[in-house]
Amino acid sequence: MKQGRADAIEQLIQLPEKQAGDFTHTAQVAARLACEQLGAETASIWRFSDDQSALLPVCRHQMAGQTIVDAPIHTDAAPDYFSHLYQHRFLRADVARLHPATKAFAPSYLVPNGIHAMLDAGIRINGHLEGVICVESLRPRQWSAEDAHWVGQLADQLALALATQHQSSQANQLDLFRHAMEQSSQRLVIVDADSLVIRYVNQAYVRLAGGRVEDYIDKPVKHLMMFQQNPEHAQLALEEVQERGFCRGEAQVVTPKGVVRWIDFRANRVVTENNQAYLVLYSDDITAEREHKAELENLAWRCALTGLYNRAYFLKRLTECKPVAVLLLDLDGFKAFNDLHGHAVGDRVLKEIARRLRHGAERLGAALTARIGADEFVVQFDVPPQQELKALALGLKARIDSPVQVGGRSYQVSLSLAGVCFDLLGDQVDPMAALDLAMERAKHTGKVQLFDHALRERFCEQVQIQQDLRKALVRKEFELHYQPLVELESGRVRGAEALLRWRHPQQGQLGPARFIEIAEDSGAIEPIGRWVLETALYQLHLWQRRWPNLQMHVNVSAKQLLGGELYEICWNQLNRYRLTPGTLILEITETSLLEEIQVVSRLCNQLGELGIVLAIDDFGTGYSSMRYLQRLPVRKLKIDRSFVMDLEHSRENREIVPAIIAMGQALDLVVTAEGVETAEQHEFLKACGCDMVQGFLYGRPVDVHQFEAQYLRVTEPA
Numbered sequence: 001m002k003q004g005r006a007d008a009i010e011q012l013i014q015l016p017e018k019q020a021g022d023f024t025h026t027a028q029v030a031a032r033l034a035c036e037q038l039g040a041e042t043a044s045i046w047r048f049s050d051d052q053s054a055l056l057p058v059c060r061h062q063m064a065g066q067t068i069v070d071a072p073i074h075t076d077a078a079p080d081y082f083s084h085l086y087q088h089r090f091l092r093a094d095v096a097r098l099h100p101a102t103k104a105f106a107p108s109y110l111v112p113n114g115i116h117a118m119l120d121a122g123i124r125i126n127g128h129l130e131g132v133i134c135v136e137s138l139r140p141r142q143w144s145a146e147d148a149h150w151v152g153q154l155a156d157q158l159a160l161a162l163a164t165q166h167q168s169s170q171a172n173q174l175d176l177f178r179h180a181m182e183q184s185s186q187r188l189v190i191v192d193a194d195s196l197v198i199r200y201v202n203q204a205y206v207r208l209a210g211g212r213v214e215d216y217i218d219k220p221v222k223h224l225m226m227f228q229q230n231p232e233h234a235q236l237a238l239e240e241v242q243e244r245g246f247c248r249g250e251a252q253v254v255t256p257k258g259v260v261r262w263i264d265f266r267a268n269r270v271v272t273e274n275n276q277a278y279l280v281l282y283s284d285d286i287t288a289e290r291e292h293k294a295e296l297e298n299l300a301w302r303c304a305l306t307g308l309y310n311r312a313y314f315l316k317r318l319t320e321c322k323p324v325a326v327l328l329l330d331l332d333g334f335k336a337f338n339d340l341h342g343h344a345v346g347d348r349v350l351k352e353i354a355r356r357l358r359h360g361a362e363r364l365g366a367a368l369t370a371r372i373g374a375d376e377f378v379v380q381f382d383v384p385p386q387q388e389l390k391a392l393a394l395g396l397k398a399r400i401d402s403p404v405q406v407g408g409r410s411y412q413v414s415l416s417l418a419g420v421c422f423d424l425l426g427d428q429v430d431p432m433a434a435l436d437l438a439m440e441r442a443k444h445t446g447k448v449q450l451f452d453h454a455l456r457e458r459f460c461e462q463v464q465i466q467q468d469l470r471k472a473l474v475r476k477e478f479e480l481h482y483q484p485l486v487e488l489e490s491g492r493v494r495g496a497e498a499l500l501r502w503r504h505p506q507q508g509q510l511g512p513a514r515f516i517e518i519a520e521d522s523g524a525i526e527p528i529g530r531w532v533l534e535t536a537l538y539q540l541h542l543w544q545r546r547w548p549n550l551q552m553h554v555n556v557s558a559k560q561l562l563g564g565e566l567y568e569i570c571w572n573q574l575n576r577y578r579l580t581p582g583t584l585i586l587e588i589t590e591t592s593l594l595e596e597i598q599v600v601s602r603l604c605n606q607l608g609e610l611g612i613v614l615a616i617d618d619f620g621t622g623y624s625s626m627r628y629l630q631r632l633p634v635r636k637l638k639i640d641r642s643f644v645m646d647l648e649h650s651r652e653n654r655e656i657v658p659a660i661i662a663m664g665q666a667l668d669l670v671v672t673a674e675g676v677e678t679a680e681q682h683e684f685l686k687a688c689g690c691d692m693v694q695g696f697l698y699g700r701p702v703d704v705h706q707f708e709a710q711y712l713r714v715t716e717p718a
């Protein structure tokens with residue numbers, strides 16, 4: 001070998017950059033040396049891409065004036081060239097455009113760049129082809145074996161530089177990984193997947209689980225904290241990751257210091273190049289998140305006063321898991337209790353009741369206790385209770401019923417209890433509606449009431465009525481009946497009360513008691529009420545042609561009063577028919593007056609200005625105060641039938657009725673007694689000076705034709 005070439009190799013061997021594994025710099029020096037020593041115009045160095053699909057240019061040394069631009073060479077673009085490289089140490093192509101291994105480069109590379117001859121050598125590490133050095137000449141050449149051998153030596157030095165680079169980068173990477181793992185706040189454990197022996201634990205793991213790293217290494221997986229504390233859960237997770245390659249979960253652990261932590265763990269199965277499988281387990285401490293979440297849930301799902309679950313939570317659970325039974329407890333008259341003793345006492349009582357209830361419910365194996373309204377509580381059972389529900393409810397009631405001590409005083413609160421077994425509900429019955437219905441009954445009877453077959457039947461009937469009500473107006477199934485109102489002194493008919501009847505296609509004629517409340521609850525009362533007013537006023541208009549002073553009483557429900565349409569309907573109808581002022585009487589019940597006294601009193605005044613008279617219906621059954629009566633433009637008062645009915649037998653009623661009449665007259669109100677059925681009642685009322693009477697004694701409610709025939713023609717009223 002020429003001395004220059006040997007020196008050149010030596011120079012490359014000693015090159016500090018080569019020793020440090022700087023492949024690019026080494027390649028630049030090698031390319032230059034190749035050109036110089038072989039008298040070639042250009043030399044370039046290439047490396048395989050990671051996937052071995054292409055050669056990528058690393059550098060090129062070229063004579064001044066030359067501008068060869070390199071692009072990646074894909075292996076499938078020149079298969080002969082690559083197969084030659086794989087099989088031989090060198091490629092000597094003296095006439096490159098004709099050589100079988102290089103002629104593929106002719107059109108796009110050799111000819112345009114004027115290249116005649118090529119001498120290439122593969123750069124190999126452990127026999128594996130990593131790159132290539134290419135020496136090219138613009139003149140025809142005959143490369144000697146010595147030339148080729150020398151280029152091979154260059155390639156060997158390049159391979160050494162590359163190997164050093166690999167090694168140092170691998171070492172760096174390992175170092176990086178080791179530090180990252182050691183210092184990670186995530187807990188990391190690596191377990192041999194076959195022997196289930198622990199191979200690695202990091203510092204974070206040891207900090208949580210206690211002990212030293214050495215205490216774990218090479219020990220069976222059962223030494224891990226999770227296996228010690230939650231063996232079943234851990235075993236399941238282990239099986240899952242072995243089977244599916246991944247698993248994830250949350251678990252509670254107790255540290256050696258006795259602190260409870262929540263961890264979120266994940267496990268992956270990994271397989272190394274030499275086919276060894278490991279399980280990599282890592283976990284995060286999520287205690288803070290869990291606590292925060294629990295706190296938020298507490299705020300969202302708990303009642304702040306009693307600490308019980310709230311209505312929203314109860315309803316959510318009700319839809320999520322079907323309970324077996326639910327009890328509903330409602331304190332009796334708690335609003336009045338609050339008014340009487342103040343909210344502070346009320347709250348203390350509620351808290352105490354809640355405490356007793358929770359305690360009692362827990363003993364009975366209830367799944368949940370919640371406060372779902374101001375004075376309403378529920379107890380839910382997800383598994384059948386030990387006792388029969390009724391007996392259980394009675395027991396619970398007895399536990400809670402005893403007096404509550406607040407600030408040295410004792411308060412007795414009574415409560416009503418209703419219950420429902422979900423077996424009986426089927427699909428159509430909403431559990432809350434069933435409970436409400438049973439509660440309504442419980443309040444009425446004062447006994448513990450379960451939702452039973454009778455209530456179920458009633459419920460279904462009500463649902464049916466509700467559905468049928470929607471169609472009743474369109475199908476013209478409603479009808480008004482009229483009952484005479486008689487002046488007691490003269491015995492003459494002064495007017496009529498319009499009473500609604502429904503000719504139900506299946507059930508025959510239904511009275512308002514069967515459907516008015518349902519109509520109020522479902523909102524159907526507004527259109528029905530409008531129809532009643534329009535029909536009654538049209539009838540009054542017809543009658544007033546002959547009997548101009550005849551009066552018409554129309555019942556108005558609370559929902560209509562608050563609904564907002566009433567004034568407009570009255571105004572329209574009165575204008576249309578030009579009725580005699582003071583002959584339309586709207587009957588409203590005491591309870592509807594109380595509901596929103598501001599709104600109602602404004603509306604009543606406006607109605608009064610239209611010449612409409614207001615009457616209080618069923619007087620004595622509600623709680624109307626004299627103050628309201630004075631504030632509202634009420635001109636009539638109807639004593640409820642319950643007082644009249646009992647006149648013969650009840651001394652109390654014989655005192656109340658004259659008192660109401662006296663009071664009414666003192667306030668300048670016209671007093672009517674409802675439900676007069678007997679001559680004795682008639683005489684009694686007459687003696688008290690009652691103004692008007694209404695009842696079966698004078699006439700039952702009848703349809704329009706009968707009313708005309710029986711009461712208008714005969715008596716020729718007004």
Ligand code: C2E
Nearest residue numbers: 499500511512532555556557675676677694695696697701
């Ligand atoms: P109300 O306004 O107190 O009507 C009097 C009720 O007592 C009527 O029952 C009537 O038939 C009945 N009655 C009259 N005299 C006697 C009697 O001597 N003995 C007995 N036992 N009963 C008598 P009805 O028609 O079943 O109406 C019941 C309630 O339904 C009415 O009580 C009223 O509050 C309501 N109502 C009736 N029609 C309407 C309506 O168009 N709209 C609204 N919102 N409610 C109505």
Ligand code: MG
Nearest residue numbers: 497555587617
């Ligand atoms: Mg009435």
Ligand code: MG
Nearest residue numbers: 617618638674
């Ligand atoms: Mg009445």
